[in-house]
Amino acid sequence: MSTIAMPPPDAGILARKADIVAALAEAIGAGDVISEEVETRAYECDALTAYRCPPLAVALPRNTQGVAAVMRVCHELGVPVVPRGAGTSLSGGSLPTADCVLLGTSRLRDVLEIDYDNRFIRLQTGVTNLSVSETVDGDGFFYAPDPSSQLACAIAGNIAMNSGGAHCLKYGVTTNNLLGVRMVLSTGEIVELGGPQMDSGGLDLLGLICGSEGQLAIVTEATLRILPKPEGARPVMIGYDDAEVAGQCVADIIKSGVLPVAIEYMDRPCIEVVENFAKAGYPMCEALLIVEVEGSQAEIADQLAKITAIAEALDPVELKVSASATESALIWKGRKSAFGAMGQINDYMCLDGTVPVSALPFTLKRIGELSAEHGLKVANVFHAGDGNMHPLILFDANRPGDLEKAEVLGADILRTCVEVGGCLTGEHGVGIEKRDLMVDQYAPEDLEMQMQVKDVFDPHWLLNPAKVFPLQASTGRRDIAA
Amino acid sequence: MADWITPKSEAGIGDAVREAAAAGTGLRLSGGGTRAGIGQAIDAPGRLSLAGHAGIELYEPGSLTVVVKSGTPLKTVTDALDAEGQMLAFEPMDHRGLFGTNGEPTVGGMVAANVSGPRRVRAGACRDFLLGVRFVDGTGRVLKNGGRVMKNVTGLDLSKLMCGAHGTLGVLTEVSLKVLPKPETARTLAFEGLNPGAAVDLFCAALRTPYEVSGAAFVGDTAYLRIEGFEIQVAHRAARLSDLFKDRDISGVEGVAHERLWADIRDVRHFADPGTALWRLSVKPTDAAAIAGDVADRLGSSVSLDWGGGLVWCAIGEGQHDQAEIVRAAVARRGGHATLVRGSADRRRGEAVFQPQADAVAALSGRLKATFDPHDVLNPGLMGY
Numbered sequence A: 001m002s003t004i005a006m007p008p009p010d011a012g013i014l015a016r017k018a019d020i021v022a023a024l025a026e027a028i029g030a031g032d033v034i035s036e037e038v039e040t041r042a043y044e045c046d047a048l049t050a051y052r053c054p055p056l057a058v059a060l061p062r063n064t065q066g067v068a069a070v071m072r073v074c075h076e077l078g079v080p081v082v083p084r085g086a087g088t089s090l091s092g093g094s095l096p097t098a099d100c101v102l103l104g105t106s107r108l109r110d111v112l113e114i115d116y117d118n119r120f121i122r123l124q125t126g127v128t129n130l131s132v133s134e135t136v137d138g139d140g141f142f143y144a145p146d147p148s149s150q151l152a153c154a155i156a157g158n159i160a161m162n163s164g165g166a167h168c169l170k171y172g173v174t175t176n177n178l179l180g181v182r183m184v185l186s187t188g189e190i191v192e193l194g195g196p197q198m199d200s201g202g203l204d205l206l207g208l209i210c211g212s213e214g215q216l217a218i219v220t221e222a223t224l225r226i227l228p229k230p231e232g233a234r235p236v237m238i239g240y241d242d243a244e245v246a247g248q249c250v251a252d253i254i255k256s257g258v259l260p261v262a263i264e265y266m267d268r269p270c271i272e273v274v275e276n277f278a279k280a281g282y283p284m285c286e287a288l289l290i291v292e293v294e295g296s297q298a299e300i301a302d303q304l305a306k307i308t309a310i311a312e313a314l315d316p317v318e319l320k321v322s323a324s325a326t327e328s329a330l331i332w333k334g335r336k337s338a339f340g341a342m343g344q345i346n347d348y349m350c351l352d353g354t355v356p357v358s359a360l361p362f363t364l365k366r367i368g369e370l371s372a373e374h375g376l377k378v379a380n381v382f383h384a385g386d387g388n389m390h391p392l393i394l395f396d397a398n399r400p401g402d403l404e405k406a407e408v409l410g411a412d413i414l415r416t417c418v419e420v421g422g423c424l425t426g427e428h429g430v431g432i433e434k435r436d437l438m439v440d441q442y443a444p445e446d447l448e449m450q451m452q453v454k455d456v457f458d459p460h461w462l463l464n465p466a467k468v469f470p471l472q473a474s475t476g477r478r479d480i481a482a
Numbered sequence B: 001m002a003d004w005i006t007p008k009s010e011a012g013i014g015d016a017v018r019e020a021a022a023a024g025t026g027l028r029l030s031g032g033g034t035r036a037g038i039g040q041a042i043d044a045p046g047r048l049s050l051a052g053h054a055g056i057e058l059y060e061p062g063s064l065t066v067v068v069k070s071g072t073p074l075k076t077v078t079d080a081l082d083a084e085g086q087m088l089a090f091e092p093m094d095h096r097g098l099f100g101t102n103g104e105p106t107v108g109g110m111v112a113a114n115v116s117g118p119r120r121v122r123a124g125a126c127r128d129f130l131l132g133v134r135f136v137d138g139t140g141r142v143l144k145n146g147g148r149v150m151k152n153v154t155g156l157d158l159s160k161l162m163c164g165a166h167g168t169l170g171v172l173t174e175v176s177l178k179v180l181p182k183p184e185t186a187r188t189l190a191f192e193g194l195n196p197g198a199a200v201d202l203f204c205a206a207l208r209t210p211y212e213v214s215g216a217a218f219v220g221d222t223a224y225l226r227i228e229g230f231e232i233q234v235a236h237r238a239a240r241l242s243d244l245f246k247d248r249d250i251s252g253v254e255g256v257a258h259e260r261l262w263a264d265i266r267d268v269r270h271f272a273d274p275g276t277a278l279w280r281l282s283v284k285p286t287d288a289a290a291i292a293g294d295v296a297d298r299l300g301s302s303v304s305l306d307w308g309g310g311l312v313w314c315a316i317g318e319g320q321h322d323q324a325e326i327v328r329a330a331v332a333r334r335g336g337h338a339t340l341v342r343g344s345a346d347r348r349r350g351e352a353v354f355q356p357q358a359d360a361v362a363a364l365s366g367r368l369k370a371t372f373d374p375h376d377v378l379n380p381g382l383m384g385y
Ligand SMILES: Cc1cc2nc3c(=O)[nH]c(=O)nc-3n(C[C@H](O)[C@H](O)[C@H](O)COP(=O)(O)OP(=O)(O)OC[C@H]3O[C@@H](n4cnc5c(N)ncnc54)[C@H](O)[C@@H]3O)c2cc1C
Pocket: A046, A047, A082, A083, A084, A085, A086, A087, A088, A089, A090, A092, A093, A094, A105, A125, A146, A147, A148, A149, A152, A153, A154, A155, A156, A157, A158, A159, A160, A161, A162, A163, A164, A165, A166, A213, A214, A215, A217, A218, A219, A220, A339, A427, A428, A429, A464
């Protein structure tokens, strides 16, 4: 029923399943290897649930040496490896193939070092995003990148996807907060990059690894920058009856010199669903902005005064500064439950293109037109400050043809993002979902260069094959592996 | 010595590289030539200048984005940003004082060397603000990576790889950078009479607070903490930090003197004396004093600190022998890396300028170089390969 193809599994590998499982068990112990079909099924998909395929086997090593041992086995036997953190990828990044060993980080759970003087934490990458902040919270610190999935997603996946969050307008995304990694190459060789110091010598391999979607190496340990918590934070809610004016407001705030930690945007279809679900007190309007600033009470008041002056000059239908911690929590509750609320009433496909902030109004208008043309509703909720859009295409998974229709509309929207100077994905990654759209953003030689870089790290294309690069472009390389 | 080739277009740069590759002629790349002293001394016979490929392609203050051709003088960009109250937040250092060079630094040179300054401790480095690049690889192919938007995870991040590769992987032709609003005002608290150890203690305490210290440097015997923002923020934070350190003598620096102070720290003016070799150590802040002490014991070096102690500058008399060995041994005991920033041509030929890397990392770097520049024509040998 779905439109994204995956290559057929290698029959030779399937036939050797028993040997492969035995070799894995010998490498890391049978207790950390899963091969029964009833159990491997638990790993058949990530959050792009339309695509499912149980792996040949699952390996859950407990340390870097264990990961290296698994990689040595797979390298020797020529078995593809799909790395997996918590499986919350929205782009099919951790979707298995039937002939792969799924290498999970769920037993890599140790915090290895916390150093407040030098402001870093070192940990195994199976640790969840939120628990990093929770670990250092009592001492007044936090870890800045905060994807909405932070309760579940692992640092491993965050690094692989270079994940962001609502607060990255001020604090940057994962790559800006990652100081070092320990990783395992496809040969099983262990490599260290960076460390607690602020920059790494030589080529910026760390920058290359971050966001590489499991294409280059398995990351087993990470050194992350932690930051002192701000004295306080408070949001203001601003509603407009015109998307263009809301876009103007975002640009004006940014130009004014105030640097909010977050500028979030919701359109009418989204507000309606969210308000119904969370009762956050949102006004019914075309565009709702949530702008948050940080600092002491006086500093916050000063920045909010500047922001409300800008917003009022554009004649909002609603402007409400949060007056208490309870009100702030309620305003954010609506935003944070947007995906969940939408999921309760509809199946949806979440897109993730980025556009220049100046192109937001045009892009929103174009999305509206495309939505009408394709006959599927689209709701928008996104990080406006950095132009990272999340159009949610609403469809009915049980109605034949609807998913395909949604995928076609999604591709059209993402191409629009590229046309206005943006990109296919701001934080969710390419995975399988946007793999074949890469040709719309990159020329063949640009993709060739990226694949040559994969060749350097993973010459046999064992790591997470059939993702990120258009299937057609990577055929020859994947065949060598087989 | 060959004349400089100065192409006026990206295609022209591609042609020049393709010809060099066909002839097997190594090319030395140059923007404004102000940082030509950085790197291993090399003998590339060809000379490729990017200075003819200049101009701002796009500047959208509301999108916090600027796109520029690589040969654009940095000053052209900072002037344009200044007019809109914006800046390059990573505060790129100007190397002219250190090297006694005259030209105009270019944007391409800044990105190629990943040049940052004191605000790096808070805002990040040049690489953190790089949104995308266009470049010519060692075969003359014109390639692009990333883009001009603030969040982009589409494909492998080759832009990061180009930043800090010193032109050894590709000739940058265009870069997109994220910019930020300039702070309304700034103030610095100065603490005199400290040694490096005491300075680092102070930095660690200050950088643990929520007061967003945007500069933490130590020069001579004085530690400086910079606070920037709106007037109300600066006043509040300065007061809180003064409270925190109330048992110490604190003096304030503001206005013109403040600007000059941080420009001097940024450009390491205090070590401008060309008679010394200058080393740049990137370490864990709490190791800075011990490492600086070890080096000083053996080589009689002078030291200054930036980035809260994470960046150590060591000035060592040119006459001192075995510098690389001694400096790197001191760093190796605790972790980090050391780069020779200024040294005689002999020293830059005889000693490893960049920190020698672990075998596995060196192997990956070497294979990347061979992939991007198979004929070894782009600044060959400059990074030790
Ligand atoms: C409701 C919801 C909200 C979300 N909100 C956000 C958001 O706000 N911002 C955002 O950026 N993302 C968001 N996401 C997407 C997703 O949570 C992120 O991409 C996250 O970082 C994935 O982490 P994970 O541990 O679940 O990784 P997985 O899904 O398990 O894997 C992600 C990718 O990483 C690779 N990988 C996993 N482990 C390793 C390893 N050890 N070494 C190398 N590669 C590895 C996988 O092969 C895969 O390609 C959201 C997802 C959901 C379901």
